[in-house]
Amino acid sequence: MSAEDTQWEPPLVTVTVDLVIFTVRDGALHVLLIDRGIEPYLKYPALPGGYIDKGETLEEAALRELHQETSLDARTLHLEQLRAYSDPQRDPRGRVITVAYLALGPDLPLPVGGSDAAAAYWAPVSDALARQLAFDHAAILRDGLEHARSQLEHTTVAAAFCTEPFTISDLRHIYEAVWGFKLDPSNFRRKVTRTDGFLEPTGQHHLPQTGRPALLYRRGKAATLSPPLLRTSQASILNGNLTDQPPFEGP
Amino acid sequence: MSAEDTQWEPPLVTVTVDLVIFTVRDGALHVLLIDRGIEPYLKYPALPGGYIDKGETLEEAALRELHQETSLDARTLHLEQLRAYSDPQRDPRGRVITVAYLALGPDLPLPVGGSDAAAAYWAPVSDALARQLAFDHAAILRDGLEHARSQLEHTTVAAAFCTEPFTISDLRHIYEAVWGFKLDPSNFRRKVTRTDGFLEPTGQHHLPQTGRPALLYRRGKAATLSPPLLRTSQASILNGNLTDQPPFEGP
């Protein structure tokens, strides 16, 4: 580099944060999208986000945007940095680097018409992936989805999707929604109950529409899952999700 | 946000990339450091890095810096983004956001006195962690180390530390240097040889100073390791690294 050249000044760039906010509703993974009210990409769906302010960290900016978009207390949400996106052409207005954040939360109240976002709404992730999103948000969404799926293998963040208290079935439905295939209830229960600190029993019961009452739990203190709870290729075969598998040849 | 306010302009920030460059030499993990030649943090050790140029991606900037610091063809190195650091106070000169990259490479030639870096040198990571580094580079180094350790569990990047062709012992020494404890040679061999695409046998042999000749391998095409090769707490107990373990009570 040439930081000491007499006349040289480092280039200045605009920095934004973009949020991939996931929740599970009606058994399906949803992502928060807004329809853009301004150019470029007018009326295209996009991830919520905004410029970073002076004097705040990227995480603070992400929390601020999160609060603005969801009107939710950000303390109840899980937030983590995904990565930075820096293609010089990613914004037609000029050089804008964005840092994407992943937020996971329980079934949230529908965001009220935000301050400036034209319209914010929950979209099923399968729909969002199929639509054309503004900027490079399709890639960011794909990365966020893959990161979330991977996080469920190695950490206890799945519980961040649940409203406390919750049942083991609730938790399993989270995994099924995020991973996109069904899990064996018995083996799933064994795994999560034997992982110290994943679940904290409340002693209370939940009465479902029909069937035996289920024990209710709260999130435990453990953050990681070791050994991990892996999505093996087997799981999708054995549970009927054959989308990525070669056809099965019967005997 | 208020992007549409008539007078409002988004704040501009300076963006840098910083590199955590690891290699294994003499059986120990080393990181590339420079001694700063300018204020602030004059004469403090720091991670190599520099400003991003107009029109280049962060990754291109990282590759450019990497080449400048190591004089090495960056194509032989593994490079991946770590995360962004954005504390407004992290640089006393003003608002500078940095994106850290992790680079892994085989035992590299000692970098020649770089263009402007006062002095670049390989430091054992244990030493580097104990020293006071410039800016928030100590935190970046810690994050980079933990990320590298975790990557070795789930991917085949360990082979990026090896000069081809290499033996299974060479590869095991990488794991031992990065993780900081010894592995069972027999079980390690079983794991890596049974992972399809990790190693590609060359048919050639390597003659060690003493002992039976070892088969030589090249990197295979597989990128991930599933199931992963986990560093369990057991491994450190059973191999004599008791730093984080409670004392063993004999019968």
Next chain:
DNA sequence: TGAATAGTGTCTATTAGACAATATGCT
């Protein structure tokens, strides 16, 4: 009672850890 969901038990296959045993070069 039967439907529906929660929860338990069990068998088997896979994998990892411990470690013995064998192989092959060198001095």
Next chain:
DNA sequence: AGCATATTGTCTAATAGACACTATTCA
């Protein structure tokens, strides 16, 4: 031969997948 390292094999413990079975509630 004896040493050092590579490589193979074997036993055991832990874990996951498959799935049968029992438990509890309501209609």
